[in-house]
Amino acid sequence: MLVPALIERKRNGGALGADEWRELLTEYHQGTLPDYQMAALLMAVYFRGLAEEELQAVARTMLDSGRRMQAGAAARARADKHSTGGVGDKTSLILAPWVASCGVDVPMISGRGLGHTGGTLDKLESIPGFRTDLPLAEAADVLDRIGCVLVGQTAELAPIDRKLYALRDVTGTVESLPLIAASIMSKKLAEGLDGLVLDVKTGSGAFLTEPDQSVTLAQTMIALGEAEGCRTVALLTAMDRPLGRACGNALEVEECLMALQGQGPADLMEVTSALAAEMLVAAGAEASPDTARERLGEALTSGRALETFARIIDAQGGNAAVVEDPALLPQADAVEVFEAERDGVVTRVEPRTIGRAIVALGGGRSAVGDTIDPSVGFVITAKPGDRVTRGEGIASVFARDDAGTRLGLAALQDAITIGDDAGSTPLITHRITAAGVELLATPRRSA
Amino acid sequence: MLVPALIERKRNGGALGADEWRELLTEYHQGTLPDYQMAALLMAVYFRGLAEEELQAVARTMLDSGRRMQAGAAARARADKHSTGGVGDKTSLILAPWVASCGVDVPMISGRGLGHTGGTLDKLESIPGFRTDLPLAEAADVLDRIGCVLVGQTAELAPIDRKLYALRDVTGTVESLPLIAASIMSKKLAEGLDGLVLDVKTGSGAFLTEPDQSVTLAQTMIALGEAEGCRTVALLTAMDRPLGRACGNALEVEECLMALQGQGPADLMEVTSALAAEMLVAAGAEASPDTARERLGEALTSGRALETFARIIDAQGGNAAVVEDPALLPQADAVEVFEAERDGVVTRVEPRTIGRAIVALGGGRSAVGDTIDPSVGFVITAKPGDRVTRGEGIASVFARDDAGTRLGLAALQDAITIGDDAGSTPLITHRITAAGVELLATPRRSA
Numbered sequence: 001m002l003v004p005a006l007i008e009r010k011r012n013g014g015a016l017g018a019d020e021w022r023e024l025l026t027e028y029h030q031g032t033l034p035d036y037q038m039a040a041l042l043m044a045v046y047f048r049g050l051a052e053e054e055l056q057a058v059a060r061t062m063l064d065s066g067r068r069m070q071a072g073a074a075a076r077a078r079a080d081k082h083s084t085g086g087v088g089d090k091t092s093l094i095l096a097p098w099v100a101s102c103g104v105d106v107p108m109i110s111g112r113g114l115g116h117t118g119g120t121l122d123k124l125e126s127i128p129g130f131r132t133d134l135p136l137a138e139a140a141d142v143l144d145r146i147g148c149v150l151v152g153q154t155a156e157l158a159p160i161d162r163k164l165y166a167l168r169d170v171t172g173t174v175e176s177l178p179l180i181a182a183s184i185m186s187k188k189l190a191e192g193l194d195g196l197v198l199d200v201k202t203g204s205g206a207f208l209t210e211p212d213q214s215v216t217l218a219q220t221m222i223a224l225g226e227a228e229g230c231r232t233v234a235l236l237t238a239m240d241r242p243l244g245r246a247c248g249n250a251l252e253v254e255e256c257l258m259a260l261q262g263q264g265p266a267d268l269m270e271v272t273s274a275l276a277a278e279m280l281v282a283a284g285a286e287a288s289p290d291t292a293r294e295r296l297g298e299a300l301t302s303g304r305a306l307e308t309f310a311r312i313i314d315a316q317g318g319n320a321a322v323v324e325d326p327a328l329l330p331q332a333d334a335v336e337v338f339e340a341e342r343d344g345v346v347t348r349v350e351p352r353t354i355g356r357a358i359v360a361l362g363g364g365r366s367a368v369g370d371t372i373d374p375s376v377g378f379v380i381t382a383k384p385g386d387r388v389t390r391g392e393g394i395a396s397v398f399a400r401d402d403a404g405t406r407l408g409l410a411a412l413q414d415a416i417t418i419g420d421d422a423g424s425t426p427l428i429t430h431r432i433t434a435a436g437v438e439l440l441a442t443p444r445r446s447a
Numbered sequence: 448m449l450v451p452a453l454i455e456r457k458r459n460g461g462a463l464g465a466d467e468w469r470e471l472l473t474e475y476h477q478g479t480l481p482d483y484q485m486a487a488l489l490m491a492v493y494f495r496g497l498a499e500e501e502l503q504a505v506a507r508t509m510l511d512s513g514r515r516m517q518a519g520a521a522a523r524a525r526a527d528k529h530s531t532g533g534v535g536d537k538t539s540l541i542l543a544p545w546v547a548s549c550g551v552d553v554p555m556i557s558g559r560g561l562g563h564t565g566g567t568l569d570k571l572e573s574i575p576g577f578r579t580d581l582p583l584a585e586a587a588d589v590l591d592r593i594g595c596v597l598v599g600q601t602a603e604l605a606p607i608d609r610k611l612y613a614l615r616d617v618t619g620t621v622e623s624l625p626l627i628a629a630s631i632m633s634k635k636l637a638e639g640l641d642g643l644v645l646d647v648k649t650g651s652g653a654f655l656t657e658p659d660q661s662v663t664l665a666q667t668m669i670a671l672g673e674a675e676g677c678r679t680v681a682l683l684t685a686m687d688r689p690l691g692r693a694c695g696n697a698l699e700v701e702e703c704l705m706a707l708q709g710q711g712p713a714d715l716m717e718v719t720s721a722l723a724a725e726m727l728v729a730a731g732a733e734a735s736p737d738t739a740r741e742r743l744g745e746a747l748t749s750g751r752a753l754e755t756f757a758r759i760i761d762a763q764g765g766n767a768a769v770v771e772d773p774a775l776l777p778q779a780d781a782v783e784v785f786e787a788e789r790d791g792v793v794t795r796v797e798p799r800t801i802g803r804a805i806v807a808l809g810g811g812r813s814a815v816g817d818t819i820d821p822s823v824g825f826v827i828t829a830k831p832g833d834r835v836t837r838g839e840g841i842a843s844v845f846a847r848d849d850a851g852t853r854l855g856l857a858a859l860q861d862a863i864t865i866g867d868d869a870g871s872t873p874l875i876t877h878r879i880t881a882a883g884v885e886l887l888a889t890p891r892r893s894a
Contacts, residue, residue: 003617004616004617004618004619005619006619007618007619008619008622010619011490011493011619034482034483035481035482035483035486036481036482036483036485036486036614036617036618037486037617037618038483039482039483039484039486039487039490039618040486040487040489040490040618040619040620041619042487043458043486043487043490043491043494044490044619046458047490047494167483169451170450170451170483170484171451171454171483171484171486171487172451172452172453172454172455172457172458172487172488172491173487175455
């Protein structure tokens, strides 16, 4: 294999064969292809993209490089959800136990937060004792017993993706749609899913700010999922504002506990229940989103969804008493209320500003390996479109000390705009399947 | 220095600062910046180019990473020529002693052949005993005594360029105009030149096939030279046919010896004397190309140019008797004459076909480190535009054995086209200086 010639072909806009990709990635994994050749190739892919066949070969090779979660003894249908990430994006913690309580297994492999977006593993680990690093066999056992397990990627799953992602992270080649799609899908497909729902966040607080890019990413991932026999559907959801009220790890867990009792904020409930309904349909457990919603409603009101979450926490070493007593979660030492400066209508709550402030408060990472403080963050009760009165408390900041609350109040001042009139932005704008794109609402262009 | 952020900025089309480039390259040289980050950055440069300030910082840092040839005791003006490479491109061996015999020092650092183009060092080494690997101090001594030295790049000159080129060679990032320009100029400027002439070959046998690209490369290199106080001028010359008649290392040396006696083929003499005249002017030794040509003519007819070559050969360990007796050069065992298949006019002699055939005959390299046979090659007497008669000998192949001559004859058959009419292609089409582009003749587009 003449590697420079392959790099040049990709660089010049040509395609590599499936066999060539398999050999390149396998040799890279084994260490016989050096990092510097792979780095140059990845940068060429950043500029030239991957043809559909190339993409499938890349994703398949990454998937085949590791083990897969075997079908359990119960042989229930399996579904999962992946989000491209946002601020206050806590739907995983709600829908995983919720869908599991409806009889569909959810073997969820998640990631950590980096930059301004949070990560499911960090949120879960704010529950005292909760372990996300279960070996594959133990995770399979929890899944089999409870119908849901919430873990991180291990060396056993898609190890080529792990090695490749570490290289992309230090070579400026993370932001490539096909590489992102292959990375996500190689891990998700290792879960042995029947159905997968993609929550493609779009807007100023998301990785992708424009709907066109989100549709492209969704279609790329859908093609990869369907090629492996996994029914894949995507919803494009708004990330021009935080989702829900709580932003910050322990605060978000507390909000999820509310949601699992049917008491979550309306926007969070709308997005989460739409994703959960799609999961039940994609897994083949329900024929339509409407019947799925009925089953989900019953799981919520009966308390089964919350109970399932308690069982998961217990099975993964956490203190399940948090479900009854959220005060057992880490609590911030300093809390301050942010008041509206004028009468008017909230026109904007900028999610990226909030996400960065959480990092600055110590609740997020600016580099892999940073430790985080789960207690800090924000609760922002005012939503775009809400009418507020001067002096009214519309948000709170949770910090370690007074310096933190000052920083947090300044960030809120920056993030929240109060005007005289606000246009409405729909929460869910597109539904995308292998069959095509369904426009559910007209998205607002990012400002 | 946050390297991934710098890679991303270049990738997104931004420019890095001069300090950032200096730090990146210096850390790479010292080994604290890993190969894989530099490889990704180089590929981003391939796609995004370098702004003029960036380019100057890169070239300057490479130049400053090594030593420079000090001004000699004689303190004569210094000039050199660089060619982007072609087939039968032997002008260096003629003009170096020629210009030196006119009182301008020529401290020429050259390269080896790779792919279908030859290299000056390989040609010189076909002279028995000739050493091109002189240490800098010894080279400076030869230059001081004789006014010319012909050597390869050592670890002492522009070492960052050496390391970077080796990385580019294996990562598909060689063909980047700014990186090519910086690499060439960092070595040439280490020679401490007053003037530099660039021979930018253009056409099917050259690295650049279109005049537009050649003009861009020339202007890029001129800007780098002028920024360091070296008067730099470029001629665009035709490489849609081999230059001169001889193609192959020892055969070309023999043709150079003829040329140094005023007996070279017309096309070779035209290009070489134009370049030599520009060298005298760029070095400030002559006011105009016309007066320079006079001085050059006198050096040729008096025998001083040839005598200077003999002294260089002697000083660098070679057998200077080859100047009187070219039969002392390596001789091929098998020689065959190629005859015109029909009456007509030669319309094409494809240089790339000839160059590749030399590699196949063992006279060139397909990989760095290949050893070469200096005796093999071609002498093609018929030029595009020449009228030929069926059965007339128009070329010869020089090989190791009969298999070689058969291969060579097949290549000649492939390379030489005889038709009924041939358009004329000018040899020298553009003259480019810091002041602008002068069109000397209208180039023919490559077929």
